[in-house]
Amino acid sequence: MIKAVIFDCFGVLYPQAVGQFFERYKDLFSDDSTALDQLNLQIDLGKITRAEFFASLAEKIGMPADKIQSEIDRELVADQQLVEFIKKMKKTYKTGMLSNAGKEEIAIVYRDRLDGLFDSITVSYEAGIVKPSSEIYLICAQRLGVDPTECLFIDDSVINIDAAQKLGMKTILYATYGMLPEELTTLINRK
Numbered sequence: 001m002i003k004a005v006i007f008d009c010f011g012v013l014y015p016q017a018v019g020q021f022f023e024r025y026k027d028l029f030s031d032d033s034t035a036l037d038q039l040n041l042q043i044d045l046g047k048i049t050r051a052e053f054f055a056s057l058a059e060k061i062g063m064p065a066d067k068i069q070s071e072i073d074r075e076l077v078a079d080q081q082l083v084e085f086i087k088k089m090k091k092t093y094k095t096g097m098l099s100n101a102g103k104e105e106i107a108i109v110y111r112d113r114l115d116g117l118f119d120s121i122t123v124s125y126e127a128g129i130v131k132p133s134s135e136i137y138l139i140c141a142q143r144l145g146v147d148p149t150e151c152l153f154i155d156d157s158v159i160n161i162d163a164a165q166k167l168g169m170k171t172i173l174y175a176t177y178g179m180l181p182e183e184l185t186t187l188i189n190r191k
Contacts, residue, residue: 043105050105120140
């Protein structure tokens, strides 16, 4: 039985703005996202700041850091349909957020006052580990006071979904940002 619903942040609650930036400027990366992936990992683990992320990226692709940041930040607007949906879910289920993000990145949730949607927020920079490591899923479930098998995990990454399933979590792949998956709406309508 599902007792807790855990949401990813970027790609679910907010758009995957860095990924969209990469798609727009693929030619500057020589069709290789390795540099971007490495920088994302560093920020997700809290090893670099957001300013350092943008400066390093600017150096690698030859675009001003402030232009990169403004393009990415412009897209970071929460999906209000999902926000309203989570408010309804919260009446029946414990709700959590599990995100690979740095301190300055996850601050957007607090800035937009969306932290109240969640009973617990687990972020990679605090834990020192990133999804798909099983440890971070277990930390999230523990903070919610439930067994992993009592969790429904929602993420836009197949790798992260697979990792959650290995722990016995039910999962929903959030395939298209801004479109609530039918399985999610069915869950709330069952209660």
